[in-house]
Amino acid sequence: MAGLERISMTIEKDLIEKFDEMRTRNNLPNRSEAFRDLIRQRLVEEEWEQNSIESVATVTLVYDHHKKEISDKLVTEAHHHHGMVMASMHIHLDAHNCLEVIALKGMPEELREFGEHLIGIKGVLHGKFVMGPPFSK
Amino acid sequence: MAGLERISMTIEKDLIEKFDEMRTRNNLPNRSEAFRDLIRQRLVEEEWEQNSIESVATVTLVYDHHKKEISDKLVTEAHHHHGMVMASMHIHLDAHNCLEVIALKGMPEELREFGEHLIGIKGVLHGKFVMGPPFSK
Amino acid sequence: MAGLERISMTIEKDLIEKFDEMRTRNNLPNRSEAFRDLIRQRLVEEEWEQNSIESVATVTLVYDHHKKEISDKLVTEAHHHHGMVMASMHIHLDAHNCLEVIALKGMPEELREFGEHLIGIKGVLHGKFVMGPPFSK
Amino acid sequence: MAGLERISMTIEKDLIEKFDEMRTRNNLPNRSEAFRDLIRQRLVEEEWEQNSIESVATVTLVYDHHKKEISDKLVTEAHHHHGMVMASMHIHLDAHNCLEVIALKGMPEELREFGEHLIGIKGVLHGKFVMGPPFSK
Numbered sequence: 001m002a003g004l005e006r007i008s009m010t011i012e013k014d015l016i017e018k019f020d021e022m023r024t025r026n027n028l029p030n031r032s033e034a035f036r037d038l039i040r041q042r043l044v045e046e047e048w049e050q051n052s053i054e055s056v057a058t059v060t061l062v063y064d065h066h067k068k069e070i071s072d073k074l075v076t077e078a079h080h081h082h083g084m085v086m087a088s089m090h091i092h093l094d095a096h097n098c099l100e101v102i103a104l105k106g107m108p109e110e111l112r113e114f115g116e117h118l119i120g121i122k123g124v125l126h127g128k129f130v131m132g133p134p135f136s137k
Numbered sequence: 138m139a140g141l142e143r144i145s146m147t148i149e150k151d152l153i154e155k156f157d158e159m160r161t162r163n164n165l166p167n168r169s170e171a172f173r174d175l176i177r178q179r180l181v182e183e184e185w186e187q188n189s190i191e192s193v194a195t196v197t198l199v200y201d202h203h204k205k206e207i208s209d210k211l212v213t214e215a216h217h218h219h220g221m222v223m224a225s226m227h228i229h230l231d232a233h234n235c236l237e238v239i240a241l242k243g244m245p246e247e248l249r250e251f252g253e254h255l256i257g258i259k260g261v262l263h264g265k266f267v268m269g270p271p272f273s274k
Numbered sequence: 275m276a277g278l279e280r281i282s283m284t285i286e287k288d289l290i291e292k293f294d295e296m297r298t299r300n301n302l303p304n305r306s307e308a309f310r311d312l313i314r315q316r317l318v319e320e321e322w323e324q325n326s327i328e329s330v331a332t333v334t335l336v337y338d339h340h341k342k343e344i345s346d347k348l349v350t351e352a353h354h355h356h357g358m359v360m361a362s363m364h365i366h367l368d369a370h371n372c373l374e375v376i377a378l379k380g381m382p383e384e385l386r387e388f389g390e391h392l393i394g395i396k397g398v399l400h401g402k403f404v405m406g407p408p409f410s411k
Numbered sequence: 412m413a414g415l416e417r418i419s420m421t422i423e424k425d426l427i428e429k430f431d432e433m434r435t436r437n438n439l440p441n442r443s444e445a446f447r448d449l450i451r452q453r454l455v456e457e458e459w460e461q462n463s464i465e466s467v468a469t470v471t472l473v474y475d476h477h478k479k480e481i482s483d484k485l486v487t488e489a490h491h492h493h494g495m496v497m498a499s500m501h502i503h504l505d506a507h508n509c510l511e512v513i514a515l516k517g518m519p520e521e522l523r524e525f526g527e528h529l530i531g532i533k534g535v536l537h538g539k540f541v542m543g544p545p546f547s548k
Contacts, residue, residue: 003423003424004421004422004423004424005421005422005423005424005427006419006420006421007419007420007421007422007427007442008417008418008419008420009417009418009419009442009443009446010415010416010417010418010443011415011416011418011443011446011447011450012414012415012416012447013414013415013416015447015450015451015454016416016418016450018454019450019453019454022453022454022457025457031418031420032420032421032422035420035422035446036422036423036426038449038450038453039422039426039427039430039449040426042430042433042449043426043429043430043433046433046436056473056504056510058469058471058510058512060469060541060543062467062543062544065209065212065213065216069206069209071208071209071211071212072202072206072208072209074208075202075208075227075229075235076202078227078229079202079229079232079233079235082229082231082232085229086228086360086361086502086510087226087227087228087360087361087377087500087502088226088227088228088500089224089225089226089227089363089498089499089500089512089514090212090215090224090225090226090227091223091224091225091497091498091514092212092215092216092219092222093467093516094219095216095219096216098212098216099467099469099497099514099543101469101500101512101514103361103500103502103510103512105504125544126543126544128541128543130471130539130541132471132473132510132537132539133473133536133537140286140287141284141285141286141287142284142285142286142287142290143282143283143284144282144283144284144285144290144305145280145281145282145283146280146281146282146305146306146309147278147279147280147281147306148278148279148281148306148309148310148313149277149278149279149310150277150278150279152310152313152314152317153279153281153313155317156313156316156317159316159317159320162320168281168283169283169284169285172283172285172309173285173286173289175312175313175316176285176289176290176293176312177289179293179296179312180289180292180293180296183296183299193336193367193373195332195334195373195375197332197404197406199330199406199407223365223373223497223498224363224365224497224498224514225363226361226362226363226375226377226500228360228361228377230330230379236330236332236360236377236406238332238363238375238377240363240365240373240375240498242367262407263406263407265404265406267334267402267404269334269336269373269400269402270336270399270400339483339486339487339490343480343483345482345483345485345486346476346480346482346483348482349476349482349501349503349509350476352501352503353476353503353506353507353509356503356505356506359503360502361500361501361502362500362501362502363498363499363500363501364486364489364498364499364500364501365497365498365499366486366489366490366493366496368493369490369493370490372486372490
């Protein structure tokens with residue numbers, strides 16, 4: 001393990017308060033250690049994306065199907081990138097809301113770009129891109 | 138096994154010829170036996186539908202996503218029947234064609250009615266309803 | 275339309291009785307016409323399988339997951355044929371029973387062979403193979 | 412916006428170096444701002460989990476199906492929690508690796524607990540839990 005370095009930063013008062021409350025709830029007494037965990041998690045995902053090896057990813061979307069013909073937009077997008085989209089699963093949560101999970105394969109950079117694009121479609125209430133490991137077909 | 142009965146029927150010449158060719162390809166030398174198999178298969182499905190017990194079913198659809206906003210129609214239909222639709226899976230076959238499999242649960246009669254309705258949506262190239270057995274949630 | 279031919283066959287008494295009851299329930303007054311429908315349906319599927327063009331198919335399975343490690347068998351089978359298996363969807367119907375739908379692509383003959391093989395795995399309570407149309411990736 | 416606070420912490424030298432390199436690649440010149448983003452993301456997920464409202468979540472898993480009968484373990488786990496598991500999708504990436512996405516609904520706390528448990532199953536190469544928003548069935 002390399003030596004430790006002392007760094008400092010400015011942060012909004014209410015943000016650091018909420019962070020400290022979260023640490024208490026989650027039993028993370030050491031603030032520096034909690035910060036280091038956040039950084040490590042971020043770097044792991046970053047590392048995979050540095051590789052130029054075909055990888056998998058999933059995109060989780062929640063949207064209201066009444067709004068703006070999102071289903072058609074998603075299908076159209078998926079077909080324009082149909083080499084990247086392996087399959088998707090759709091669950092009708094209630095009379096309004098859909099959960100859709102889309103499984104992708106491709107180069108890490110294009111996966112993230114396409115994933116972020118899907119999440120950004122107007123009417124999507126919630127979206128999350130999950131980068132997976134490389135694989136060898 | 139009950140006694141045999143001799144029945145007769147009229148059938149188009151080319152249809153019975155194709156049926157006989159099919160029997161040859163599939164190694165089914167006995168024409169009566171081949172007919173009886175068709176009837177038995179039909180009756181098994183029928184039997185499940187006679188039950189008034191909650192059952193499962195799947196609908197397999199192939200359609201061209203460019204045509205007539207079918208994806209939106211399917212999602213809208215599914216939400217109107219969201220108690221019946223458990224989940225669906227969508228695969229982009231090529232730049233045009235989609236394969237969609239929809240898993241349903243409900244009373245046999247309403248399952249078939251909804252399944253046939255989905256298959257009948259304008260633009261669906263191919264559809265098949267598969268009745269499954271009853272289950273107890 | 276070609277000319278009509280009169281054919282006759284032998285059939286178990288109780289089978290033809292059930293068939294006639296089914297026709298009554300389904301409003302199919304003409305017995306010959308009901309037979310011709312069964313034959314036509316069978317021939318359509320047969321026709322697709324005659325083609326040597328890459329096609330899609332789905333397999334619907336219901337099984338009790340407690341029995342005989344079926345899930346592992348299915349996954350192992352799917353990996354041995356992973357060029358053929360596009361994706362599968364799994365729904366837990368209750369504490370015992372699973373619904374699994376498997377989407378396949380490949381040559382019609384190998385699709386049916388693999389589909390029938392899956393349905394025949396010991397412990398599968400119900401299975402149905404659905405042949406789909408050819409597609410061009 | 413509340414006032415700013417200056418905080419300091421200790422961090423491994425190589426970790427902060429990698430973090431700075433990542434910021435450069437991603438065009439995030441301000442180190443404090445990059446930290447604040449990490450914190451905010453963490454808090455948003457946390458917030459949803461504070462709610463005691465039925466919510467959705469997905470779990471993305473990558474595993475080698477040859478190892479340790481993971482498929483059977485996953486199916487068994489899913490059935491033990493079948494009120495929580497809505498459906499799952501399985502894709503065979505290559506002769507060894509599977510991608511599985513599992514859609515869950517339930518109380519936020521139990522969702523995370525079950526999700527972390529699945530990710531922790533021996534043989535899982537990669538797993539990620541994504542908390543979704545509350546919904547009203």
